[in-house]
Amino acid sequence: MKGTRQSVLIVGGSGVVGSLAAKTLRKLHPDLPITIGGRDRTKAAAVAEQLGRAQAAHVDLERADLGQPADETYSAIVMFVKDDRMNALGYAQRTGAAYVDISTAAFEIAPEVALYAQRPKSAPVLLTSHWLAGSATLPALHFAKSYASLESVAIGAVLDEKDMGGPAAYADYERQTKAGQSALILKDGKWIWVGGEDSSRSFVTVDGTELKGQAYPMLDTMSIAAATEARSVRFDIVLGETATRRRGEPFSTEIVIELEGTRKDGSRGRSRHELVHPEGQAPMTAVGVAVAVERLLGLAAGERVAPGLYHPDVLIEPAHMIERLVSFGTRIRSV
Structure with missing residues (x-):
């Protein structure tokens, strides 16, 4: 082997x-x-x-x-x-x-x-x-390859409240949300700590529902910024109800990746990419x-x-x- x-x-x-x-x-x-x-x-x-x-x-x-x-x-x-x-x-x-x-x-x-x-x-x-474990960052970098330069990368994730996983996953979430009252984001080329209303962002989920997410202290933001040199990068999470559960089905997990920048042909462009797993985050x-x-x-x-x-x-x-x-x-x- x-x-x-x-x-x-x-x-x-x-x-x-x-x-x-x-x-x-x-x-x-x-x-x-x-x-x-x-x-x-x-x-x-x-x-x-x-x-x-x-x-x-x-x-x-x-x-x-x-x-x-x-x-x-x-x-x-x-x-x-x-x-x-x-x-x-x-x-x-x-x-x-x-x-x-x-x-x-x-x-x-x-x-x-x-x-x-x-x-x-x-x-x-x-x-x-x-x-x-990289399921948002690596796809974001894959889709970023269609751009010559990026102005912004915004990722929104929906974690179903019934999909917290086991005790270790719940402990991670509790520790990270309570200990880190602010989140680090890249905005207009500057790294800043945001809290309160400044740390929230609304985005449209996979079924067209608008939800308000909260900036979350994951390593995705730093990795994407370093790899793409985008001027603005942020990662937001919603803990709530996923689109499948709103339809009366079991929970899923959702990731929405939104990119904006200059395409390789010189034109300005935006793109949106949705990742869904019907069995949740695990x-x-x-x-x-x-x-x-x-x-x-x-x-x-x-x-x-x-x-x-x-x-x-x-x-x-x-x-x-x-x-x-x-x-x-x-x-x-x-x-």
């Missing part, structure tokens, strides 16, 4: 999104060893048994060695829970495992960046706390994580990634992400 024979440790892999990410990885790479890690080894073992070619591990985030045997090593460590002690990153650096974090908001990344600065050549560190997050792991380990779309500090847009081709999202049920419409 190309890339690695060591197991991928998924911390929080028995949770709602973590277990789905493990299943997505298994579908993409049937021979990849996977370890489901968590506080409850019994729950982890149940998920591992369903996967096949998988094992369970008790993970203790209060210990520097995560409670793992001295002779155990992993090819990658994927965090579906917030590690306030940074022990998982330290463990990854000491053992050379690729590290993937999807739970840290833009205003929380300083401890991770500081650890990376101390040991820059120890392991690849991927900060992918973007919306649904499948898109799972795909984002699976794509990140396969890229880091050299299992698809490139060689194994060298030690460094990365965002997903630096490593992953937007077209590859689009392909993976569509193959796992995401519907994309450009209008």
